[in-house]
Amino acid sequence: MRRLTPREAARRLLRAPKSAQRDAAFRKVNRQIPRGRVATYAQVAAAAGYPLYHRHVAQLLHREGNALPWQRVVGAGGQIKLKYEAGLEQRARLEMEGVRFRGKRVDMVEHQHRFKGWDWE
DNA sequence: ATCCTGACCCAAG
DNA sequence: GCTTGGGCCAGGA
Numbered sequence: 001m002r003r004l005t006p007r008e009a010a011r012r013l014l015r016a017p018k019s020a021q022r023d024a025a026f027r028k029v030n031r032q033i034p035r036g037r038v039a040t041y042a043q044v045a046a047a048a049g050y051p052l053y054h055r056h057v058a059q060l061l062h063r064e065g066n067a068l069p070w071q072r073v074v075g076a077g078g079q080i081k082l083k084y085e086a087g088l089e090q091r092a093r094l095e096m097e098g099v100r101f102r103g104k105r106v107d108m109v110e111h112q113h114r115f116k117g118w119d120w121e
Numbered sequence: 122a123t124c125c126t127g128a129c130c131c132a133a134g
Numbered sequence: 135g136c137t138t139g140g141g142c143c144a145g146g147a
Contacts, residue, residue: 055127075129075130126145130140131141
């Protein structure tokens with residue numbers, strides 16, 4: 001497979017369904033979150049340019065999180081939204097990156113990532 | 122087209 | 135802290 005030129009890539013994106021463009025934007029934003037930091041679903045959605053799509057961010061991570069730093073996306077206020085074992089795994093992964101918790105929630109004051117330009121403040 | 126669901130969010134009480 | 139209700143949107147049945 002030859003590598004696509006930027007122009008070809010752009011063209012391919014335009015032809016692609018909207019959902020694919022969104023997902024691509026979500027993946028890109030998710031990958032911008034550095035180790036030891038987290039962002040909320042709403043933050044990722046907004047930073048990707050789709051302010052009302054926080055639920056879809058979750059859907060994407062659910063589908064193909066394995067190929068992404070999915071553990072760095074949490075609910076508003078630092079809540080872990082995964083249930084049961086999955087939730088424990090996310091917490092463990094984050095703690096392994098040095099993220100600290102206050103009770104059930106991630107210490108957002110310490111670890112919330114700020115995307116440059118985007119997202120309030 | 123309708124109905125249901127979801128790793129959501131937020132304001133209320 | 136909690137629960138509830140409403141809002142949001144696309145995808146699948």
